[in-house]
Amino acid sequence: MLELYQFELSHYCEKIRLILDYKGLPYRKVEVTPGVGQLDLFRMSGQRQVPVLKDGSTVIADSTEIAEYLEKTYPDRPIIPTDPKQRGLCLLMEQWADESIGLNARKCMIGALGKDQSFRQSFLPNTIPDFLKTVVSSMPNELFSVLELGVGLTPDAIKAAEASMKRDLAALCFILLDQPYLITDHPTLADFAVAGLTMYVKFPDGDYLDIPQPLKGKGVPGIADVGTFAPFFEWRDRLYADFRKTGTPSASSSANRPTSIQID
Incomplete structure (x- = not known):
């Protein structure tokens, strides 16, 4: 069985999970946790980022490389068009999604954590005691602003990311206005990249x-709850309902599996 070394909250991993589900490929999620196990993943794949796919003795890193490997090795339900123009548009849009939506979505999410207490509290596991949830949600926003600066995110950088994300979502709404998918009459790599990488802007319900x-179902205030972008998120909801499976089983970490990762 295919093994996906992943982080559940990684939007680049979600891009691959969407593709695996669409192609109907059974796979096992191997959750990688912070710690010294990062060295195991490096020894296996030559790098420390997720996602990493293991297919027998074959190990593939990077979401784009994984998608192209799956298309070549498991050609049923193709995700990359054969028509030259459509193929070019698909690959170009996937790269745009990786480099614009993927990077800006993370900045938008971090910015929202610093500004919105309810969004911040939503990230806390149900197992955390209520008093700790109250402590986290009541922490001053200024403290999170300091943390944002600590990872190199200035207020101007977050503002620019939010503006870029709004332009991207508006463009996607226009593209999807009179067609079911971004490139062809069936989903392609472009659709799954866009759907997966917008996860941080608004998490899928279900x-x-x-x-x-x-x-x-919760997202970045000022983006996820704006009616202008509702057509896009409604489209994404349909994509999930049609193709994304629920309850994909995970594999617990063991001694011969990596236990640490840096998010791709």
Whole structure:
């Protein structure tokens, strides 16, 4: 069985999970946790980022490389068009999603954590005592602003990311105005990249991800709750309902599996 070395909250991993589900490929999620196990993943794949796919003795890192490997090795239900123009558009849009939506979505989420207490509290697991949830949610926003600066995110950088994300979502709404998918009459790599990488802007509702219940369907205030972008998120909801499976089993970490990762 295919093994996906992943982080459940990684939007680049979600891109691959969408593709695996669409192609109907059984796979096992191997959750990678912070710690010295990062060295194991490095020894296996030559790098420390997720996602990493293991297919027998073959190990593939990077979400784009994994997608192309799956298309070549498991060609049923193709995700990359054969028509030259459509193929070019698909690959170009996937790269744009990786480099624009993927990076800016993370900045938008971090910015929202610093500004919105309810969004911040939604990330806390249900197992955390209520008094600790209250402590986290009541922490001053200024403290999170300091943490944002600590990872190199200035207020101007977050503002620019939010503006870029709004432009991207508006463009996607226009593209999807009179067609079912971004490139062809069936989903392609472009669709799954865009759908997966917008996860941080608004988490999908339903039992697709093993995340705290309050986080499902919740997103970045000022983007996820704006009516202008509702057509896009409605389209994404349909994509999930049609192709994304629920409750994909995970494999617990063991001595011969990596136990640490840096999010891709």
